[in-house]
Amino acid sequence: MSGYATQIAAILIINVVAAYAAYMPLACGQLNLGIAGFMAIGAYTSAVLNGHGVPLGLSILGGACASTIAGLAVSIPVLRARGIYLTIATLAFSEVVAAVLLNVNALGGASGFVVNDHMSVAPMAAVMVLVLAAVVWLSSTRFGLCMTAVRNDGRGTAVFGVKVRRVEIAALTIGAGFAGVAGALYAHHFNYLEAQHFNVLLSTYAVLYALLGGLQTPVGPLIGALVFTLVPEFLRSTDQWRYVGFGVCIILLMLLRPEGLLTRRLIHDLPFRRRLA
Amino acid sequence: MKPLLFLHGITLTFGGLSVIDNLDIQVRKGSRCGLIGPNGAGKTTIFNLLSGVYRATAGEILLDDEPIDDVPLDRRIDLGIGRTFQNLRLMKHLTVLENIMLGQHRLVGSWARILAPLGGRWNRAWRDEAMEVAETLGLRDDVDRLAQGLSYGVQKRIEIARALVGRPRLLLLDEPAAGLNSSEREELVTVLASSLPRDTTVLIVEHDTGFVRTLCDHTVALNFGRKIAEGDPASVCGHPLVVEAYLGKDEPIYRNRPQPALSNEAAFQRNDNAA
Numbered sequence: 001m002s003g004y005a006t007q008i009a010a011i012l013i014i015n016v017v018a019a020y021a022a023y024m025p026l027a028c029g030q031l032n033l034g035i036a037g038f039m040a041i042g043a044y045t046s047a048v049l050n051g052h053g054v055p056l057g058l059s060i061l062g063g064a065c066a067s068t069i070a071g072l073a074v075s076i077p078v079l080r081a082r083g084i085y086l087t088i089a090t091l092a093f094s095e096v097v098a099a100v101l102l103n104v105n106a107l108g109g110a111s112g113f114v115v116n117d118h119m120s121v122a123p124m125a126a127v128m129v130l131v132l133a134a135v136v137w138l139s140s141t142r143f144g145l146c147m148t149a150v151r152n153d154g155r156g157t158a159v160f161g162v163k164v165r166r167v168e169i170a171a172l173t174i175g176a177g178f179a180g181v182a183g184a185l186y187a188h189h190f191n192y193l194e195a196q197h198f199n200v201l202l203s204t205y206a207v208l209y210a211l212l213g214g215l216q217t218p219v220g221p222l223i224g225a226l227v228f229t230l231v232p233e234f235l236r237s238t239d240q241w242r243y244v245g246f247g248v249c250i251i252l253l254m255l256l257r258p259e260g261l262l263t264r265r266l267i268h269d270l271p272f273r274r275r276l277a
Numbered sequence: 278m279k280p281l282l283f284l285h286g287i288t289l290t291f292g293g294l295s296v297i298d299n300l301d302i303q304v305r306k307g308s309r310c311g312l313i314g315p316n317g318a319g320k321t322t323i324f325n326l327l328s329g330v331y332r333a334t335a336g337e338i339l340l341d342d343e344p345i346d347d348v349p350l351d352r353r354i355d356l357g358i359g360r361t362f363q364n365l366r367l368m369k370h371l372t373v374l375e376n377i378m379l380g381q382h383r384l385v386g387s388w389a390r391i392l393a394p395l396g397g398r399w400n401r402a403w404r405d406e407a408m409e410v411a412e413t414l415g416l417r418d419d420v421d422r423l424a425q426g427l428s429y430g431v432q433k434r435i436e437i438a439r440a441l442v443g444r445p446r447l448l449l450l451d452e453p454a455a456g457l458n459s460s461e462r463e464e465l466v467t468v469l470a471s472s473l474p475r476d477t478t479v480l481i482v483e484h485d486t487g488f489v490r491t492l493c494d495h496t497v498a499l500n501f502g503r504k505i506a507e508g509d510p511a512s513v514c515g516h517p518l519v520v521e522a523y524l525g526k527d528e529p530i531y532r533n534r535p536q537p538a539l540s541n542e543a544a545f546q547r548n549d550n551a552a
Contacts, residue, residue: 137394138392140394140395140396141391141392141393141394141395142378142382142385142390142391142392142393142395142400143391143392144395145371145375145378145379145395146379146382146391148368148370148371148375149368149371149379151370152368152369152370152371153366153368155330155350156362156366156368157368157379158350158351159328159350159351159353159354159360159366160354160379160380160382160383160439160443161351161352161354161355161382161383161443162351162379162382163351164351216370264370264423265423265425268421268422268423
C-alpha cells in the first residue's frame with residue numbers, strides 16, 4: 001500500500017470510529033458537538049500513559065476509559081438541557097478541553113505533544129471492527145430498541161417504563177468512549193498531537209458522517225464515513241473545485257435521501273432481508 | 278366487588294381554566310368501564326392523570342387502595358397501568374414486533390436481559406409472547422413490517438398489543454375505534470372482546486356508544502369535566518343529560534321565534550294583491 005493510501009485508510013478508520021461516537025447519542029435524538037473534546041481526552045491520556053511505559057493496547061484502553069468517565073461526568077448535568085441548548089453545552093465542553101490542553105505545558109501546550117508508539121493501519125482496522133461489532137450488538141438488543149424509541153418519542157417511551165434519561169446518559173457515555181478510541185488511534189498513528197486539531201470542525205464532520213449515512217441502522221455511520229471520506233479524495237483531480245463538488249454531493253444527498261443513505265425501509269425492501277422472528 | 282381504581286374528588290385546573298371538576302369515579306376489579314362524553318369533556322385528561330402525564334390540582338387517585346399521585350410517569354407502568362393513545366404514538370422506525378416488545382420493558386427488568394440480543398435465546402420467551410399477542414390481534418402477517426406506512430386500523434391494533442404485553446392490571450384504551458371505518462370497528466370489537474384478559478380491568482374512552490355498549494359493563498358520562506351520568510351502558514347512553522351533552526337541546530327562544538320578515542319581492546306581491 002502506498003504512503004498516500006495508508007494515510008487515507010488511517011483517516012478513514014479514525015473517521016468511522018468518530019462517526020460511531022456521534023451516532024450513539026444521535027440514535028437517542030441528542031446532538032453531541034463535543035466529540036472533538038472526548039477525542040482529545042482519549043488521545044492525550046493514551047499518549048501520556050504510553051509515554052510512561054504503558055503498553056500500546058493498554059494505553060488505548062486507558063484513553064477510552066478516560067473519555068468514557070468524562071462522558072459520564074459531562075452527560076449527567078448536560079442532559080438536563082434539551083435540543084439546541086444541549087448541543088451548545090457539548091460544544092462548550094469541547095472548547096474548554098481544547099483551551100486547557102493548549103495551556104498545559106506538561107502536555108506540550110501550543111507546541112504539541114510527541115507520542116511514542118506507532119500503530120499501523122491493520123491493528124487500527126481491527127479496533128474499528130470491534131467498535132462496529134459493539135454498535136451492531138447494542139443495536140440488536142432492547143437497549144437499541146429503547147434508543148430508537150427515545151429518538152422517535154421520548155415521552156411516549158417513558159410510559160412503557162423506559163428510563164429515558166438513563167438511556168440518553170448511557171448512549172452519550174458510550175459515544176464518548178468511542179470518541180476516546182478514535183482520539184487514541186489518531187495519536188498513535190500520527191505520533192504527534194496538537195490541541196488545535198481537536199476543534200469544532202472535527203465534531204461537525206463526525207456528526208455529518210452519522211447523519212448522512214443514516215441513523216436507522218448501525219451500518220449507516222460506516223457508509224457515511226466511507227462515502228464522505230473518500231468522495232473528496234476522488235474529487236482531488238478537480239483541484240480547488242473539489243470542495244464545491246463535495247458540497248454539491250451533500251446537498252444532493254439531503255434532497256434525495258433526507259433520512260440518510262441507508263434506511264430500514266431500504267433494508268426491508270431487500271429480498272434477502274433477515275427476519276427477526 | 279372492591280374497586281381497583283378510585284378517583285376521589287379529582288380537580289385539575291390549567292391557570293384559570295377548570296378541566297376536571299371534583300370528579301369521583303370507581304372502577305371495579307375486572308370490569309370494563311366506558312368513559313363517554315363530547316369533545317372537551319375531560320376523558321383523555323383523566324387518562325393523562327392516571328398515566329402520570331398530569332398531576333391533579335386536588336383530590337387523590339387510589340389504585341388498589343394505594344395513592345398513586347406521587348408516582349412519576351415512568352413508574353406508573355410498574356403499578357400495572359398500561360395505556361394506548363388517542364393520537365397514535367408508535368415508533369415509526371421499529372417493526373411491528375419491536376413496537377410490541379417495547380411494551381414488555383417493565384417486565385424484563387435486569388440490564389443483562391436488556392443487553393441480550395432481541396433475536397437471541399435469552400429473549401425467545403418474550404418474543405414468543407409478543408408473537409402470541411400479535412396473533413390474537415390479527416397482526417401475525419405484519420410483525421416484520423415497519424410500523425411506518427401501515428394502515429390506521431393496523432396501527433391501532435399494534436398500540437393495543439403493545440399495551441397488552443405489559444400485562445397491565447388496569448388497561449386504558451383511549452378512543453380505540455376513532456378513525457376506523459364501520460367494518461374495521463366491528464372487527465376491533467370482536468378482537469377486543471376475545472383478546473382482553475378477564476383479570477385485566479379496562480377503562481375505555483370512546484365516542485362510539487355502540488362500541489361502548491358492546492364491550493363495557495359499566496359506563497360513566499362526563500361533560501365539562503363533571504360526571505353527568507353513571508350506570509349500565511344502555512341507560513347512560515339514553516340518559517337525557519348525555520343526549521343533551523352530545524346533541525344539545527331546543528332553546529325556547531327558537532321555538533317562539535317570530536316569523537321571518539317577508540322578502541322585498543313577496544312584500545311587493547302582497548301590496549299588488551291588496552291594490
